[in-house]
Amino acid sequence: MEEALRAIAEPHRRRILTLVSSNELSAGEIAARFEITRPAVSQHLTVLREAGLVAERRDGTRRLYRIRPEGFADLKSFLEAFWGEGLERLKVAAENEEGRRRRGRRAA
Protein backbone atom coordinates (compact mmCIF):
# COMPACT_ATOMS: atom_id res chain seq x y z
CA MET A 1 0.00 0.00 0.00
CA GLU A 2 2.84 2.14 0.99
CA GLU A 3 4.25 1.00 -2.31
CA ALA A 4 1.17 2.06 -4.26
CA LEU A 5 1.32 5.56 -2.83
CA ARG A 6 4.95 5.91 -3.78
CA ALA A 7 4.14 4.49 -7.19
CA ILE A 8 1.56 7.12 -8.07
CA ALA A 9 3.77 9.91 -6.77
CA GLU A 10 5.81 9.61 -9.96
CA PRO A 11 4.45 11.56 -12.98
CA HIS A 12 5.52 9.08 -15.66
CA ARG A 13 3.85 6.28 -13.76
CA ARG A 14 0.63 8.25 -13.45
CA ARG A 15 0.66 8.80 -17.21
CA ILE A 16 1.21 5.08 -17.75
CA LEU A 17 -1.71 4.26 -15.50
CA THR A 18 -3.95 6.64 -17.37
CA LEU A 19 -2.89 5.07 -20.65
CA VAL A 20 -3.55 1.48 -19.65
CA SER A 21 -6.80 2.34 -17.96
CA SER A 22 -8.57 2.77 -21.28
CA ASN A 23 -6.97 0.02 -23.33
CA GLU A 24 -4.75 -2.88 -22.61
CA LEU A 25 -1.41 -1.89 -24.09
CA SER A 26 1.88 -3.60 -24.82
CA ALA A 27 5.05 -2.39 -23.18
CA GLY A 28 6.27 -1.16 -26.55
CA GLU A 29 3.12 0.78 -27.30
CA ILE A 30 3.39 2.46 -23.93
CA ALA A 31 7.06 3.27 -24.40
CA ALA A 32 6.33 4.74 -27.83
CA ARG A 33 4.35 7.52 -26.19
CA PHE A 34 7.19 8.54 -23.91
CA GLU A 35 10.40 10.41 -24.29
CA ILE A 36 12.22 8.04 -21.99
CA THR A 37 13.68 4.75 -23.21
CA ARG A 38 11.92 1.39 -23.25
CA PRO A 39 13.86 -0.06 -20.35
CA ALA A 40 12.90 2.93 -18.25
CA VAL A 41 9.24 2.31 -19.01
CA SER A 42 9.73 -1.36 -18.30
CA GLN A 43 11.11 -0.48 -14.89
CA HIS A 44 8.14 1.74 -14.16
CA LEU A 45 5.84 -1.10 -15.17
CA THR A 46 7.61 -3.37 -12.72
CA VAL A 47 7.08 -0.87 -9.93
CA LEU A 48 3.40 -0.57 -10.83
CA ARG A 49 3.00 -4.33 -11.01
CA GLU A 50 4.64 -4.84 -7.62
CA ALA A 51 2.39 -2.15 -6.20
CA GLY A 52 -0.57 -4.13 -7.50
CA LEU A 53 -1.77 -1.33 -9.76
CA VAL A 54 -1.36 -3.07 -13.11
CA ALA A 55 -1.67 -6.65 -14.28
CA GLU A 56 0.42 -8.28 -16.96
CA ARG A 57 -0.65 -10.76 -19.61
CA ARG A 58 1.52 -12.44 -22.20
CA ASP A 59 0.53 -12.57 -25.81
CA GLY A 60 3.17 -14.25 -27.92
CA THR A 61 6.28 -12.17 -27.75
CA ARG A 62 4.46 -9.19 -26.34
CA ARG A 63 3.36 -8.33 -22.83
CA LEU A 64 0.08 -6.57 -22.39
CA TYR A 65 -0.57 -4.39 -19.41
CA ARG A 66 -3.86 -3.37 -17.97
CA ILE A 67 -5.15 -1.62 -14.88
CA ARG A 68 -5.80 -3.74 -11.83
CA PRO A 69 -8.96 -2.31 -10.27
CA GLU A 70 -8.48 -4.13 -6.98
CA GLY A 71 -5.19 -2.38 -6.50
CA PHE A 72 -6.85 0.96 -6.94
CA ALA A 73 -9.66 0.02 -4.63
CA ASP A 74 -7.10 -0.86 -1.96
CA LEU A 75 -5.26 2.39 -2.45
CA LYS A 76 -8.44 4.37 -2.20
CA SER A 77 -9.41 2.58 1.01
CA PHE A 78 -6.02 3.32 2.43
CA LEU A 79 -6.38 6.99 1.65
CA GLU A 80 -9.92 7.08 3.01
CA ALA A 81 -8.61 5.57 6.22
CA PHE A 82 -5.86 8.15 6.27
CA TRP A 83 -8.21 11.07 5.80
CA GLY A 84 -10.31 9.52 8.54
CA GLU A 85 -7.43 9.26 11.00
CA GLY A 86 -8.48 12.43 12.67
CA LEU A 87 -8.51 14.34 9.43
CA GLU A 88 -12.20 13.61 9.26
CA ARG A 89 -13.05 16.93 10.81
CA LEU A 90 -11.15 18.58 8.01
CA LYS A 91 -14.07 18.21 5.73
CA VAL A 92 -16.18 20.21 8.14
CA ALA A 93 -13.43 22.75 8.65
CA ALA A 94 -13.06 23.17 4.90
CA GLU A 95 -16.76 23.65 4.48
CA ASN A 96 -16.81 26.28 7.19
CA GLU A 97 -13.95 28.03 5.46
CA GLU A 98 -15.84 27.88 2.23
CA GLY A 99 -18.92 29.34 3.85
CA ARG A 100 -16.99 32.19 5.36
CA ARG A 101 -15.26 32.92 2.09
CA ARG A 102 -18.57 33.12 0.28
CA ARG A 103 -19.77 35.66 2.78
CA GLY A 104 -16.78 37.82 1.92
CA ARG A 105 -14.86 37.12 5.11
CA ARG A 106 -11.09 36.76 5.10
CA ALA A 107 -9.60 33.27 5.28
CA ALA A 108 -8.02 32.58 8.69
Add this chain to the structure above:
Amino acid sequence: MEEALRAIAEPHRRRILTLVSSNELSAGEIAARFEITRPAVSQHLTVLREAGLVAERRDGTRRLYRIRPEGFADLKSFLEAFWGEGLERLKVAAENEEGRRRRGRRAA
Protein backbone atom coordinates in the same frame (compact mmCIF):
# COMPACT_ATOMS: atom_id res chain seq x y z
CA MET B 1 0.12 19.25 -6.00
CA GLU B 2 2.73 16.97 -7.27
CA GLU B 3 4.52 18.05 -4.15
CA ALA B 4 1.65 17.11 -1.88
CA LEU B 5 1.46 13.62 -3.31
CA ARG B 6 5.15 13.10 -2.75
CA ALA B 7 4.79 14.54 0.73
CA ILE B 8 2.19 12.03 1.89
CA ALA B 9 4.11 9.15 0.36
CA GLU B 10 6.48 9.33 3.33
CA PRO B 11 5.37 7.44 6.47
CA HIS B 12 6.84 9.88 9.01
CA ARG B 13 5.13 12.75 7.30
CA ARG B 14 1.80 10.96 7.34
CA ARG B 15 2.20 10.41 11.07
CA ILE B 16 3.00 14.08 11.53
CA LEU B 17 -0.10 15.07 9.61
CA THR B 18 -2.24 12.79 11.74
CA LEU B 19 -0.73 14.31 14.86
CA VAL B 20 -1.31 17.93 13.93
CA SER B 21 -4.78 17.24 12.61
CA SER B 22 -6.19 16.93 16.10
CA ASN B 23 -4.22 19.60 17.96
CA GLU B 24 -1.96 22.37 16.97
CA LEU B 25 1.48 21.20 18.08
CA SER B 26 4.92 22.72 18.42
CA ALA B 27 7.82 21.33 16.45
CA GLY B 28 9.33 20.05 19.68
CA GLU B 29 6.18 18.29 20.79
CA ILE B 30 5.99 16.59 17.44
CA ALA B 31 9.63 15.58 17.53
CA ALA B 32 9.19 14.16 21.02
CA ARG B 33 6.89 11.50 19.61
CA PHE B 34 9.40 10.33 17.05
CA GLU B 35 12.54 8.27 17.08
CA ILE B 36 14.21 10.57 14.61
CA THR B 37 15.96 13.79 15.63
CA ARG B 38 14.41 17.22 15.85
CA PRO B 39 16.11 18.56 12.73
CA ALA B 40 14.75 15.62 10.77
CA VAL B 41 11.23 16.44 11.93
CA SER B 42 11.84 20.09 11.14
CA GLN B 43 12.78 19.13 7.60
CA HIS B 44 9.65 17.06 7.21
CA LEU B 45 7.62 20.01 8.43
CA THR B 46 9.24 22.19 5.79
CA VAL B 47 8.26 19.72 3.09
CA LEU B 48 4.70 19.62 4.41
CA ARG B 49 4.51 23.38 4.59
CA GLU B 50 5.80 23.82 1.04
CA ALA B 51 3.26 21.25 -0.09
CA GLY B 52 0.58 23.39 1.51
CA LEU B 53 -0.50 20.65 3.90
CA VAL B 54 0.36 22.37 7.16
CA ALA B 55 0.38 25.97 8.35
CA GLU B 56 2.84 27.49 10.76
CA ARG B 57 2.17 30.00 13.50
CA ARG B 58 4.70 31.58 15.83
CA ASP B 59 4.13 31.74 19.52
CA GLY B 60 7.08 33.28 21.31
CA THR B 61 10.04 31.08 20.81
CA ARG B 62 7.94 28.18 19.63
CA ARG B 63 6.42 27.39 16.27
CA LEU B 64 3.02 25.78 16.22
CA TYR B 65 1.92 23.64 13.34
CA ARG B 66 -1.56 22.78 12.26
CA ILE B 67 -3.28 21.10 9.36
CA ARG B 68 -4.15 23.25 6.39
CA PRO B 69 -7.54 21.98 5.19
CA GLU B 70 -7.33 23.78 1.85
CA GLY B 71 -4.19 21.87 1.02
CA PHE B 72 -5.97 18.62 1.66
CA ALA B 73 -8.96 19.69 -0.35
CA ASP B 74 -6.68 20.44 -3.28
CA LEU B 75 -4.94 17.11 -2.97
CA LYS B 76 -8.23 15.29 -2.87
CA SER B 77 -9.45 17.13 -5.96
CA PHE B 78 -6.26 16.23 -7.73
CA LEU B 79 -6.72 12.57 -6.89
CA GLU B 80 -10.37 12.66 -7.89
CA ALA B 81 -9.35 14.11 -11.22
CA PHE B 82 -6.75 11.41 -11.57
CA TRP B 83 -9.18 8.58 -10.83
CA GLY B 84 -11.50 10.25 -13.30
CA GLU B 85 -8.88 10.39 -16.07
CA GLY B 86 -10.28 7.26 -17.60
CA LEU B 87 -10.03 5.34 -14.37
CA GLU B 88 -13.63 6.25 -13.77
CA ARG B 89 -14.80 3.01 -15.32
CA LEU B 90 -12.69 1.19 -12.76
CA LYS B 91 -15.39 1.54 -10.21
CA VAL B 92 -17.76 -0.31 -12.46
CA ALA B 93 -15.11 -2.87 -13.35
CA ALA B 94 -14.39 -3.46 -9.69
CA GLU B 95 -18.04 -3.91 -8.94
CA ASN B 96 -18.37 -6.42 -11.76
CA GLU B 97 -15.40 -8.27 -10.40
CA GLU B 98 -16.97 -8.27 -7.02
CA GLY B 99 -20.21 -9.62 -8.42
CA ARG B 100 -18.44 -12.42 -10.26
CA ARG B 101 -16.43 -13.32 -7.20
CA ARG B 102 -19.56 -13.60 -5.12
CA ARG B 103 -20.99 -16.00 -7.65
CA GLY B 104 -17.95 -18.19 -7.21
CA ARG B 105 -16.29 -17.34 -10.52
CA ARG B 106 -12.52 -17.09 -10.82
CA ALA B 107 -10.91 -13.65 -10.99
CA ALA B 108 -9.58 -12.93 -14.50
Add this chain to the structure above:
DNA sequence: GCCTTACGTAAGCTTCTGCTTAAATAACGT
Protein backbone atom coordinates in the same frame (compact mmCIF):
# COMPACT_ATOMS: atom_id res chain seq x y z
C1' DG C 1 18.57 -24.13 -36.62
C1' DC C 2 18.77 -19.09 -37.17
C1' DC C 3 17.16 -14.55 -37.41
C1' DT C 4 13.98 -11.15 -35.87
C1' DT C 5 10.79 -8.98 -32.73
C1' DA C 6 9.55 -7.69 -28.16
C1' DC C 7 10.72 -7.59 -23.98
C1' DG C 8 13.18 -7.68 -19.29
C1' DT C 9 17.58 -7.53 -16.54
C1' DA C 10 22.32 -5.91 -15.29
C1' DA C 11 25.56 -2.42 -14.49
C1' DG C 12 26.63 1.97 -13.75
C1' DC C 13 25.82 6.91 -13.29
C1' DT C 14 23.60 11.17 -11.36
C1' DT C 15 20.36 13.29 -8.62
C1' DC C 16 17.18 13.22 -4.87
C1' DT C 17 15.97 11.83 0.00
C1' DG C 18 16.03 11.16 4.67
C1' DC C 19 18.98 11.25 8.15
C1' DT C 20 22.69 12.85 11.46
C1' DT C 21 25.72 16.21 14.04
C1' DA C 22 27.18 20.81 14.52
C1' DA C 23 26.39 25.64 14.06
C1' DA C 24 23.21 29.67 13.42
C1' DT C 25 19.04 32.32 14.52
C1' DA C 26 14.93 34.05 17.17
C1' DA C 27 12.38 35.25 21.13
C1' DC C 28 12.29 35.60 25.78
C1' DG C 29 13.61 36.26 30.93
C1' DT C 30 16.70 38.33 34.18
Add this chain to the structure above:
DNA sequence: ACGTTATTTAAGCAGAAGCTTACGTAAGGC
Protein backbone atom coordinates in the same frame (compact mmCIF):
# COMPACT_ATOMS: atom_id res chain seq x y z
C1' DA D 1 23.85 42.39 27.82
C1' DC D 2 23.73 37.39 28.70
C1' DG D 3 22.05 33.06 29.02
C1' DT D 4 18.39 29.83 28.08
C1' DT D 5 14.92 27.62 25.31
C1' DA D 6 12.93 26.42 20.87
C1' DT D 7 13.75 25.74 16.47
C1' DT D 8 15.81 26.14 11.75
C1' DT D 9 19.87 25.90 8.63
C1' DA D 10 24.32 23.99 6.98
C1' DA D 11 27.22 20.26 5.77
C1' DG D 12 27.82 15.90 4.82
C1' DC D 13 26.64 11.00 4.19
C1' DA D 14 24.34 6.51 2.86
C1' DG D 15 20.93 4.66 0.38
C1' DA D 16 17.11 4.96 -2.96
C1' DA D 17 15.25 6.45 -7.41
C1' DG D 18 15.19 7.27 -12.21
C1' DC D 19 17.68 7.11 -16.14
C1' DT D 20 20.86 5.23 -19.91
C1' DT D 21 23.47 1.75 -22.63
C1' DA D 22 24.61 -2.94 -23.17
C1' DC D 23 23.33 -7.60 -22.73
C1' DG D 24 20.19 -11.63 -21.88
C1' DT D 25 15.91 -14.17 -22.81
C1' DA D 26 11.63 -15.84 -24.82
C1' DA D 27 8.40 -16.59 -28.57
C1' DG D 28 7.65 -16.83 -33.55
C1' DG D 29 8.72 -16.88 -38.51
C1' DC D 30 11.43 -18.76 -42.08
